[in-house]
Amino acid sequence: MTLPSESPSIAAPTTTNGIVTRGVVKSFGVGDAKTFALKGADFSASEGELHLVVGPSGCGKTTLLSVIAGTLVWDEGEVEVFGTRLNGLDKGSITEFRRRHIGFIFQQFNLIPTLTLVENVSVPLLLNGVSRREAESRSAELLGRLGLGGRERKRPTQLSGGQQQRVAIARALVHQPRLVICDEPTSALDRETGHQIMDLLAGVARAPGRAVIIVTHDPRTYAYADRLTSMEDGRVSGVRHGAELKEFLSNHR
Ligand SMILES: Nc1ncnc2c1ncn2[C@@H]1O[C@H](COP(=O)(O)OP(=O)(O)OP(=O)(O)O)[C@@H](O)[C@H]1O
Ligand SMILES: [Mg+2]
Structure with a gap:
């Protein structure tokens, strides 16, 4: 599955590095209620x-x-996304960076209940200055490719969990971000739809200058x-890739 053509109004950064966190x-x-969610997280992800x-x-x-994704302010450590050091950016610049270059599929979908599906998917394009007409046309086309054709004018509450998840996926991909971040994208999906979504995300991830990071509990x-x-x-x-990853996968079929 391919994605809609890139909007000329959404410029990509010129660096080609990946994503790095150091000691976050x-x-x-x-006080006594303080809990540490991250205790020095060193993470890296490469483009492609x-x-x-x-x-x-x-x-x-x-x-x-x-x-x-720059949606949460951290206490200590360094975060770099495609060569841009997020530590050095003020709140407005982080928001702008995220708007252009990051697509986020949340664990709880975070669809806007008062908007139709096509309006929900259009949000990232409108925020990037694409006209409503163009945004809705591109959004409707992507919804169609995700099996939601004919439902564009429905609202999220009229859909099943799996259908809502596909709308959230469309919203994360529609502006062709360089980095797509997904929190459990297949948890509410049946087997076949889950594989379709993973094929789509793998296609996005392996394009030059892009990357996809997925949190998952789903062995599929x-x-x-x-x-x-x-x-x-x-x-x-731990980080597994190459032969080590193959061995891990052969034990988790
Ligand atoms: N907004 C918050 N306020 C207080 N504690 C929080 C908040 N968000 C996360 N935590 C705590 O930080 C820790 C890490 O939470 P996080 O949501 O990142 O875990 P997770 O690995 O995503 O878990 P899950 O697999 O259940 O989604 C947990 O102990 C959680 O209770
Ligand atoms: Mg979680």
Whole structure:
């Protein structure tokens, strides 16, 4: 599956590096209630690859994704996305960077209930200055390719969990971001749709200058990985690729 052609209004950064976090610490709460979700997370992802992140519930996966996406302010450490150091950017610049270059599929979908499906998917394009007409046409086309043709004018509450998840995926891909970040993209999907979505995400990941990072508990997704990062208790505890990844996959069929 290919994606719609790139809007000329969405410029890509000129650097070709991947995504790196160094020693990232993130706490929530204060005093006795303070908990550390990340305790020095060192993570890296290269362009042209599909990265899976696995680990037990509560180990910090969603927190790490939110830091990389710039939606959560962290306490300590360095974050770099395609050569742009997020530490050095003010809030407005991080928002602008995310708007142009990052697509995020949230664990809870985060669709806007008062908007139709096509309006939900159009949001990233409108934020990037694409006209409403063009945005809705591109959004409707992508929804069609994700099996939601004819439902464009429905609202999210009129859909099943799996259908809502596909709308969230369309919204994350429609502006052709360089980095797509997904928190459990296949959890609510049946087997066949899950594989279609992973094929689509793998196609996006392996394009030059792009990358996809997926948090997953779903062993059906493992076969798509170019690199698999394990997390434990707020840290990256292991990275598998090449022969080591193949061996891991052969034990998880
Ligand atoms: N907004 C928040 N306020 C307080 N604590 C939080 C908040 N978000 C996360 N945490 C805590 O940080 C830790 C890591 O949470 P996180 O959501 O990153 O885990 P996760 O690995 O994504 O888990 P899951 O697989 O269940 O989604 C947990 O102990 C969680 O309770
Ligand atoms: Mg999570």
